[in-house]
Amino acid sequence: MKVSAFARQLETYLPGMCCPKCGQPFSLANAQLRCTSGHCYDLSSKGYVNLAPGHDQSREKYDAALFDSRSRIFEGGFYLPLWRAIRECIAQHFPVGDFSAADIGCGEGWYTRRLTEDFPASRCYGIDLSRDGIQRATRHRAACWLVGDLKHLPLADHSMDVLLDVLTPADYASFRRVLKPDGLLLKAIPGNDYLKEIRGLVKDRLRNQDYDNARVLEHLSAQGEILQRVTVHETFPLSPAQSADFLRMTPMTFSLAEGDLSGLALQEITIHMELLAVRLHEKGDAA
Ligand SMILES: C[S@@+](CC[C@H](N)C(=O)[O-])C[C@H]1O[C@@H](n2cnc3c(N)ncnc32)[C@H](O)[C@@H]1O
C-alpha cells in the first residue's frame, strides 16, 4: 500500500485519536502523524502506525509464529460462539450500528475484523502492543491498526462508544478516559473451564495450577455496573494440527520449553468464557 493512500484512509480516524505522550490531537503531514506539541510518528507502508515506538518488540512473547497458530485456530471457528455473544450485545445497545469501537489488545485483529464486517457503519480501531500482531492484522484494511499500549491509549477523551477487551489486561482509568459517558466496555474473561484440557496436561509444570476468575469479577464490579453477563461454554474435537496450534498459542504454556510441548496431544478443547457488558462508574478504584 502506498503511504499516501494509507494517509488518506487514516484521515477519517483522526478525530478519535490523540498523542499517547501528551494527549494532544494529531494532524497528518509528510507521511507522519504530528501532535500539536510536536511528537511525530511515521506511517508504515504496511498500513499501521506505531504509537509505542519505545516498546522493545524483540522481547514480545506474542510473536509472528504464535499469531500464525492463532489465525488457524480462529479460522477453525472455535471462537465464533464468543463472537456471536459480542455481536448480539452490541446490536442490542447500538441497533443502528454506527458506533465507534476500539479492540484493545486486538492481536491479529480477528474480532476487529468481525466488528467491521458485521457492523459496516462502525468506525473501528485495533490496538495492540505487539507489532507482529498488528502487521498481520493489516492484511485486512477495514479498520485503523495501531501499535499502542493500553495504559497510554492513543484515543481521544470520551471518543469511543464501545471498548472490546478479550482475554487482555485492563486499565480502567484509561478505559474510563476514552469511553463516552454512555459507552460500553465489553470484557471477555476466561471461565474456570477455559482450555481445561491444556491445564490438565501441563498442570504439574504450572505455577497457578487452578484458575478461578472470582477475583477478576470482583474487581470489575468495583469499576462499573455489570449490565449483562453471557456465558459461552463449548467443547470441540481437535485434529492433531489443531492440538499443536492450541498448545502453542496460549500464555498458559509460555513458561514451558518447546520440548515440553512436543509429544503432548489434546483430543478436545473447551472454550469457556464470560462476556461482561459493563458501564464504568465515572470514578473507580485506581487500576
Ligand atoms: C491473550 S491475547 C488476546 C488477543 C485477542 N484479544 C484475542 O482474544 O485473540 C492478549 C493480547 O494483549 C496484548 N497486550 C498485552 N499487554 C498489552 C498492552 N499493555 N497494551 C496493548 N496490548 C497489550 C498482547 O500483545 C496480546 O495480543
Ligand SMILES: [Zn+2]
Ligand atoms: Zn504529543
